[in-house]
Amino acid sequence: MIEFRNVSKSYDKRTLILKNIDFKVKTGEFVVLIGESGCGKTTTMKLVNRLIDPTEGSVIIDGEDISKVNPIILRRRIGYVIQKEGLMPHMTIGENIEIVPKLLKWDEQKRKSRSYELLSLLNLDPEIYYEKYPHEVSGGQKQRVGIARALAVNPDIILMDEPFSALDPITRENIQDEVLKLQKELGKTIIFVTHDMDEAIKLGERIAFLKDGEILQFDTPDQILKNPASEYIEQFIGKDRIWKTPNKLLVSDIMTKQYWTIEKRSNISRAFNLLKTHDTDFLIVTEIEGGKHLEPLGIIFRKNLIYAMENGLTRVRDVMDKDFVTIDKDSNLLDVLNKMSSINAKVISVVDNNNHLTGVITNIGLLNAISKIAPTNSEESEVDTYE
Ligand SMILES: Nc1ncnc2c1ncn2[C@@H]1O[C@H](COP(=O)(O)OP(=O)(O)O)[C@@H](O)[C@H]1O
Ligand SMILES: [Mg+2]
Structure with a gap:
């Protein structure tokens, strides 16, 4: 040393x-x-x-x-x-x-x-x-x-x-x-x-x-x-x-912890209530409700609930989007952009090493995070002017 x-x-x-x-x-x-x-x-x-x-x-x-x-x-x-x-x-x-x-x-x-x-x-x-x-x-x-x-x-x-x-x-x-x-x-x-x-x-x-x-x-x-x-x-x-x-910009810098989960066996009506109460667009479906360390299984949007009503389905697990995506918390901005564009996802669930839900990245949240660090038009990089 x-x-x-x-x-x-x-x-x-x-x-x-x-x-x-x-x-x-x-x-x-x-x-x-x-x-x-x-x-x-x-x-x-x-x-x-x-x-x-x-x-x-x-x-x-x-x-x-x-x-x-x-x-x-x-x-x-x-x-x-x-x-x-x-x-x-x-x-x-x-x-x-x-x-x-x-x-x-x-x-x-x-x-x-x-x-x-x-x-x-x-x-x-x-x-x-x-x-x-x-x-x-x-x-x-x-x-x-x-x-x-x-x-x-x-x-x-x-x-x-x-x-x-x-x-x-x-x-x-x-x-x-x-x-x-x-x-x-x-x-x-x-x-x-x-x-x-x-x-x-x-x-x-x-x-x-x-x-x-x-x-x-x-x-x-x-x-x-x-x-x-x-x-x-x-x-x-x-x-x-x-x-x-x-x-160099990691998922942990972009993700939010502002999300709500719902247990997979829950009723559709409960999902409706949660969406309304929390004024959110989606719920992450998990194995067990509450607590923090849950494996994400799918996602529920309003449209899934409407589909449930129209087809007489009552359980969350029967109508959730299963082809939703997860990303590792140690991934970076590039990985996120690749994932989002490849499957056109609106929400990505962030998981830790045990595959437990630890945050979400929404397309809006991503835009917000990016705009904070985005270069403005008037500022050129000054890096090359030194020496
Ligand atoms: N032998 C010296 N006598 C007096 N001043 C010196 C001497 N060597 C370096 N300096 C001064 O010390 C400062 C730092 O120099 P230096 O360590 O060479 O800078 P850098 O490597 O970051 O360009 C400069 O202002 C330089 O002029
Ligand atoms: Mg020198």
Whole structure:
């Protein structure tokens, strides 16, 4: 675990570049630092591998105050990937990856086999790339080599400072996917700096939002999207963000608990009364009435009751709509929209893991929920104007 305890940093004793930075990164966690240029992301990062030291407070790694650890030793367990000037131009890719292994006096055989292993891991054919020079490969490939080099001596922590910001969007997407996969496979603790909200949402398990040297919010991407801690953050992420990531809006955010149930053996007249009393358009038919933990079996609309009267049927279960739909409470907006449109449902019952009714989504409720988060015409996304 990496722990920042009330860390402040100033260079000239007057201006505080970082103010009381206090957060924890769990072992194996992927944390993204995001904020505008100059807000202190790189400074925060450099405190972890002691490229700089705090003016006040301390950085603790696995319980140890790193101000007491020799920086050279410390850096062996911390890989560092930066955007530019990462690779030595006069060294081959192999030599670049082996800089630290060489310092550690690994023999040639061990170094080379590690390089080969890492190049393969990053989807670069070692037979082709090991001997090449940085100027002979693309930007995306250089960044892959940068990551391979950071992994060379198998550090448990990786710091990545805007590593992909110079890449074209497609290369960037690919390499982001690879980094996610790598982290899952290798279980590294990663601190990743970006000023791009799309990237932060895609990669971060948690995102620390910085402004003027302070953390404004430190939370999961979901929470930051749904409950931005300030107007500034809201603006930064852009109101239309949720449209770009509808899978981040969960059923539990859209559903309502305002619904009424009726037991399947009940009489039609009881259904009429309930509809009238509660001024509702539908009733969810359940196995047992009352209580909360019921399996939904069907739905009753007014039209079903009229059908019952016309055909002399008296029980709710004989006239309820049986081809109604349920959805899992952990599903997202996309799933809801798919379900609603595929069967043209007006009401969807939300069920928990035990298939018990826990809420409903109506088409009107869905529209309401959506309109609260919908982008307005006058507001363009501001995301891309930063940096
Ligand atoms: N060595 C330094 N001396 C003085 N000021 C610095 C130094 N390094 C960074 N700063 C200032 O600290 C602030 C934060 O910088 P930085 O952490 O690099 O921001 P970011 O990475 O978020 O763009 C900036 O205002 C920058 O000018
Ligand atoms: Mg920076």
